[in-house]
Amino acid sequence: MPKLDFEKLTPSNQAVQDLRELMELTVFQNEDLARFMTFVPNVTNGKKVGFVGEMEDVGQSGGGCNPTYKSAKIAAAEKEWELGSWEIPLSLCYTDLENTIAQYCLKKGTDIADLTSSQYMSGIVEPKLSNAMMKMIWRFVWFGDKDAKNISSSGQITDGLDTKLFDTCDGFFKRLFAICTENEGQHTTIAANSEASYALQKSKLKESGVATSIFDEMLENADSRIFQHDGHAIFATKSLCDALSRDIRDKYKVIMPWQTVFDGLEVGEYDGVPVVKCSIWDRFIQAYQNDTSKLNLPHRAVLCSPDNLLYGCEGTEAISDLRIWFEKKDKNNYIYSEGKLGSVIAEDNLVQVAY
Numbered sequence: 001m002p003k004l005d006f007e008k009l010t011p012s013n014q015a016v017q018d019l020r021e022l023m024e025l026t027v028f029q030n031e032d033l034a035r036f037m038t039f040v041p042n043v044t045n046g047k048k049v050g051f052v053g054e055m056e057d058v059g060q061s062g063g064g065c066n067p068t069y070k071s072a073k074i075a076a077a078e079k080e081w082e083l084g085s086w087e088i089p090l091s092l093c094y095t096d097l098e099n100t101i102a103q104y105c106l107k108k109g110t111d112i113a114d115l116t117s118s119q120y121m122s123g124i125v126e127p128k129l130s131n132a133m134m135k136m137i138w139r140f141v142w143f144g145d146k147d148a149k150n151i152s153s154s155g156q157i158t159d160g161l162d163t164k165l166f167d168t169c170d171g172f173f174k175r176l177f178a179i180c181t182e183n184e185g186q187h188t189t190i191a192a193n194s195e196a197s198y199a200l201q202k203s204k205l206k207e208s209g210v211a212t213s214i215f216d217e218m219l220e221n222a223d224s225r226i227f228q229h230d231g232h233a234i235f236a237t238k239s240l241c242d243a244l245s246r247d248i249r250d251k252y253k254v255i256m257p258w259q260t261v262f263d264g265l266e267v268g269e270y271d272g273v274p275v276v277k278c279s280i281w282d283r284f285i286q287a288y289q290n291d292t293s294k295l296n297l298p299h300r301a302v303l304c305s306p307d308n309l310l311y312g313c314e315g316t317e318a319i320s321d322l323r324i325w326f327e328k329k330d331k332n333n334y335i336y337s338e339g340k341l342g343s344v345i346a347e348d349n350l351v352q353v354a355y
Helices: 101-105 109-113 119-143 172-182 198-205 210-221 224-228 238-252 279-288
Strands: 038-040 048-055 074-080 084-092 233-236 259-262 265-270 273-277 301-304 309-312 323-327 332-345 352-354
Touching: 084 119, 101 119, 119 172, 119 279, 119 332, 172 332, 172 352, 198 210, 198 238, 210 238, 210 301, 210 352, 233 238, 238 265, 238 273, 238 279
Parallel strands: 038 309, 233 273
Antiparallel strands: 048 074, 084 332, 233 301, 259 265, 265 273, 301 352, 309 332, 323 332
């Protein structure tokens, strides 16, 4: 059920009566989804989507009468949407708020149990739930895995976490890893990821020349067509971006500038290519893929354009509307939302991945 840790914020002489006065201990910053990927509305499970590539080479020596006519093929590929279902079923009882500072939000008398039009619901639950739902989109679209398992069951998900948080659909990382398995030339190895402890995973990445070599190899091996697409960039974990800044400073005595384009998103440039810090990946890996000794591939980078990374749903909005209501019979408040979600990588060749 949605509730703050109000037991840590008990009332004292009625000094705090307005929940809006509370300062957030942490703020979840949502990087702009459109900067990283492209939303496709009104898709259905099993729907085919076609992509047209380039025409094969034309033009040859010759001239005069009676030329020999040939056909020229145009590259094409077809992918299929695989949508999985998700839901958000939550309940809340007013007794959870009693004897806490939130008790000042409660109505009086017979209506005390109805929180639907309270300041608690509108000022705390709804905006926090909106953030949590945005976080859900990031989790499914990037870290989703229909075969998700906990580490103790030979999987990658932190023990103790419910794998239902991940198995709605296969996300981009699972698809990118599969592409790199098929074509090793699209994979740049980050050796520090294989170290046996948190400390070594961090320290080995910071060694001289390591970070710049990773970025150099990605750019050298990438399909040149990637750079022709609008919005192309190297999207990387904060850990890898920080190591790059350190390496450039130590090697070349130059400070790599980072520009905050909006809250939570920093963009730099390396060898003429934009580099985007995806700090949300670091947070997710720390929380979701942690075996208490080391992290699963804590340093990652993807060189591509957002129009090659597609996520879609059956409706027109990735996040469905919330239903919030009070049930008089059992005196509980309910919140519910559901939808379908899936991801597709349009052209497999137009990605370069480091991990």
